[in-house]
Amino acid sequence: MILIVDDKKENILPLKKILEVHGLESDAAESGEEALLKILKREYSLIIMDVQMPGMDGFEVVETLAGSSRTKDLPVIFLSAINKEKKYITKGYESGGVDYITKPVDPDLLILKVKTFLKLYQQNKELKDMRDLLSKEIEIRKETQQELMLANENLEFKVAERTSELTQKNEELELRNHELQQFAWVVSHDLKEPLRKIETFVKLLRDRYLTDDPKGIDYANRTVGSAARMTNLINDLLDYSRLSSTVVTEDVYLDDTVNEVLSDLEHQISTKKGVVNVGELPKIDGIPGQLRQLFQNLIGNALKFSKDGTAPVINVSCETVADKDFDAKPHPQGKYCRILIEDNGIGFDEMYLDRIFVIFQSLHDRQSYEGTGIGLAIAKKIVERHNGLITAKSKPGEGAKFLIILPT
Known part of the structure; x- marks a missing residue:
């Protein structure tokens, strides 16, 4: 969309017609103040600006646009029937304009310049969008890299901490295993010794004093069998505990x-x-x-x-x-x-x-x-x-x- 700024409608209409013939959409403002309001509400690709207007003239409007990051790159073609002197043309460029055309306007020249600046504006816009996208991507990657670094540092810390814990637990476990093995040996010895005595004395009682008592012999055999089973159980427990040793x-x-x-x-x-x-x-x-x-x-x-x-x-x-x-x-x-x-x-x-x-x-x-x-x-x-x-x-x-x- 192209904005035409001129304080006279009779100047705006022919310009709109020229642009329309070439398939270019346009909008119009009849003062510098109105132009600024429209620019705030809508995005334009090019401004054709009359220099001599009551109130804010064209130079003042462009200087105002140049002070905003949103509109500072907006191309402006100055258009005026006066100010043909070099110093005025120079002022137009210094204020932020990209070109200067004097009246009466040559339609072919106007269209040529309009299309050229529209194309340049579009290319600049695409470059700016690409630059913004790349900047955003760089920021995202930087943030991601920082997050990964923090996560990695945190992970390394946790791994080191967990490794230390596991090492300590392993040492404690080895100590407990050793203590358990010692305990198993002591307990088994203390259990097996009385069992051996029980088995020995019951056999003596059976063989010496119960030879004529079938029921007594049966009771004695049951006692000996129970003692033997307990001895086997203790031996099996010892075997099981030994498996933990290196x-x-x-x-x-x-x-x-x-x-x-x-x-x-x-x-x-x-x-x-x-x-x-x-x-x-x-x-x-x-x-x-x-x-x-x-x-x-x-x-x-x-x-x-x-x-x-x-x-x-x-x-x-x-x-x-x-x-x-x-x-x-x-x-x-x-x-x-x-x-x-x-x-x-x-x-x-x-x-x-x-x-x-x-x-x-x-x-x-x-x-x-x-x-x-x-x-x-x-x-x-x-x-x-x-x-x-x-x-x-x-x-x-x-x-x-x-x-x-x-x-x-």
Whole structure:
């Protein structure tokens, strides 16, 4: 939109007509004061300003516009029938005008200059908008960078603080573990000693003074059995507490480990007429005593929970897998081994899977199947100490499969 400022309507109308012929919209003001009011309310792209007007003349209006950041870049073409002298033309430029045309107006020259200044104004406006956008983007990026720096500093502080807390907690935990192990050793010694005496003296009473008293012998045997179960429980608790201590690892040949376990369980296997089939097992980096206990607990459980009237059959096999995952595919160069211990025993319902590895949890009647409920908890802790995984699959009456993933 172009604003024409002239105190005479007869001068405004021809100018509007010239602009209209060339498709240019225009507005008009008949005084400098009216022009300023219109400029405050509306945005114009160019002003054609008459110099000689009553009240504020054209120079004063342009000087006022130049004092505002909103209108200082607005192009102005001065138009006047007088002031052809050089000093007046110079004043027009100094006041803020971009060009000066004298009357009578040459329409072609006017349109040429109007279009030129409109194009320049539009380009300047686009540049200004782009500059403002870039400035805003720079400010946003600066603010974001400052926020990120503050967040990073805050994060580093929190990480350092949390690391310090964890280090302190870890030291406290190690101290508590050490104290707990010492406590377990002392308590176990203090408990096992009286139990040994109870068992010894009850056996003496039974063998020396109750030979002719069947009921007394039965009571004595029950007492001895209870003392033996308590001793087993204390031993299992000791084994469980020892798993928290730091032990140096070494190469362990699992073939030899399982053979040692089978040798220890030879009497149980023979009594139950069981069969244990062992496939090829790998060499891994581990703790020999703990791995031996792992297999002893799992194979011992398979023998213990066999079906009445059915000889237990236990299969121990292994394959190398690529990933630490129960469902990982076999891979000859895999970094993990998946060990399967499968039996044909009484099995269990998998809905209780999360309970079988918890200390003191037992799914079966302890009157029928002796045990402390710690064996599988110890097995799980051993596997975890070796950076491995353990789970089981089973159905009641269909045996159980224990799966172990260990790094090779």
